[in-house]
Amino acid sequence: MTSASVGVVAGSVQPAGDLKWHPIAAALWEALGESGQAQFYEPSDWAFAFSLMDDLSYYKSAERRSGQMLQSIYSAFERLLVTEGDRRRARVELERADSAPVDDENVAIMDNYRRMAE
Template sequence: MPGPVPNREADLARPRERKGSDVQPVTKGLARETKIPNADRSWHPIAQRLWDGMKSSGQADFYQNSDWALAYSLCEDLSHYKKSGKRSGQMLQTIYSAFERLLVAEGDRRRVRIELTEPAPENDSASVVAIADYKRELGLET
């Protein structure tokens, strides 16, 4: 989606569909099991850190094998760029532009209406808390 980064859905006064915006239908497919390749140990430390960050970030929930293959290739290119003595601003922009397609940065995700939220805190029910308190009082639990 071109243009400025849209606001988060929670920041809007009302949902986009009520504002008269075009709501695009979504074509769905079946997500396949994925295998994340290991980073190349010879990569530049920045490329390794980016790879590790991508593996542990929320957008990784959406990645398929082809996405990981593209990410691997881009980290390889970034590593080569960072290690080379001769650097080109155009090359770096091209690499960063390709990372946008993998939704690596929050702004990239918001452009395509993907928002990562904090997990809801797990609240124990009153009965679970009461039983734990009783066990503690009886010395059954440390």
């Protein structure tokens, strides 16, 4: 079994977005910077995300849209762990410091319901 190398980084700073982006791409760019996984982004990740926002803007502004292009864009977003599902597949769990504590009894009850439904 191979283990991953772990390095300590001081954090990465999100560069400014492009004012010409489509509003959805601009909103997603801003959300990336506020998301927990952004603490792990390296400058290369931000550059990749910037490129994706350009692609998304082009797609959203196009007169005719290609389903294949959209699928490619969404697939690329998975690499940045943009959604909860992406993070779960990568086994990354983010926890907000201000979140309410988990009620273990209710979690156990819900787990029992899930098992019975299987």
